[in-house]
Amino acid sequence: MLKLANVTKSYGENIAVHSASFAIDKPMMVGVIGRSGAGKSTLLRMLNRLTDATSGEITFDGLNVTALRGTAKRQWQSQCAMIFQQFNLVPRMDVVSNVLHGTLNRRSTFSTMFNLYPDEDIHRAIDILERLGIAQHAPKRAEALSGGQQQRVAIARALMQDPKIILADEPIASLDPMNAQVVMQSLRDIHEQDGRMVIANLHTLDTARRYCDRVIGMRDGAIVFDDTPEMLTTSSAREIYGADASFSEATTSTQIEPDETVQRRLVDIAAQ
Template sequence: MLAIEALTRRFGDFTAVDRVDLTIPTGQMVAVIGRSGAGKSTLLRMIDRLIEPSEGRIRFEDRDITALKGASLRHWRRDCAMVFQQFALVDRLDVLTNVLMGRLDHTPVWRSLLKLWTGDDKAIALSALELFDIGSLAANRAGALSGGQQQRVAIARALVQEPRMILADEPIASLDPRNTQLVMDALLRVNRDFGITVLTNLHSIELAKRYCDRLIGMKAGRIVFDGTPAELTDAAVTELYGLEAADVIEIPSAADPTPDEIRAAWDAARAREPV
């Protein structure tokens, strides 16, 4: 379980995150929503310790994350994998090598520097690529892939870290609708099949409601909504987004599946897979 207590981040006179209290049980898929500048990305980056909190504490089970340094902090970043909006791949390297970078904390430094990956590491990386239907791209240069393919490679790299949690910071912001669905399906699969907690920032209200168990609404650095997709009314969206509310409230078509239908489909698919 992740527990955040009075977490605050100031940049000079500006408070980006203001005394946030939040508890996320293991295995939830949670979306953080709100206007640009609400503090969503700062919150995620503090959890991964890419940004240092000004005040407050982050705990994960029996670890005080805010106190970690050195090797202990590296181990936390292995357990709490980060997926970025701009993919953070090495364009000139092939896809398989990019995914293998997620094994660095499981591999001696000398072996990784010489690219002497074990057969087990390669098998784990290839399995992750196959899981997201991009195994055939393993030998391709990462920079030659589409945005959606690169983001799925980034998710595969996060998965081979063997994390307890994945933080996805605006993972679909630059993607077209088809690749958006593929990436959100990939995150849902990580959550449903492996029980990994997923905490993601999303601009699309409908995608957040469709894919996530819980929504956290932020405004001016504070949490002003915390509930299920069904509890997020148009009035709550208007409170979060103000004049921008009409831009983020999408009208789903009759063919769009509901959140319960998506989760039921995943459960049915898992039940049909051979043991």
């Protein structure tokens, strides 16, 4: 389905991504890990065409994504939804309107200016919010929600695009461990229930192992690991992060002890 062939992005003499190549032949949940500055975000931005590759080729179902321009490029971006670390919501706008922004690519300028939405889209937006456990917050301003709730609104907005691929750029980096698990489980459910491809940039190894079918490790712009979560050993992690024997996974863990208090709190967060 998705194939990258020697994709490179350079900024002058600085190479952000160097000759990245991999293929994903079916919908799966893929985690991209690596230290800050490894090229993870640049890789996702090239997939979505927010950033143009300097060289190489990206194809999806035979479509040369790197060659798209104008309307064709915008159509691709509607099929390749982005979720960002900082949510990118309109803070003073209500939640359901933020979700409906996922339809902007197929609406007229007039309807966009006057905030006019078909009833069908409004009902669908509320259904998606219900699916993510936050429909009761639909009339509230986005800024009134917690970080975890706002990220689920951002996920709902992405789903409104009905994309073939969801790209999540550090979706849990600004969240506490409990909300991080709720958001990651939401992305996992979307992959399993909808059959959508999900590619997420992650910092924590335990998260990649728990939620992903495949893990790609980047170091200094190059792919240095591409395998199943089971193969992501401590030794492999040291190679990805360029660390020595003192490297400890515990410093990046989002794991929560599964006691009764935590389980009740997770249920409460999901219901909010």
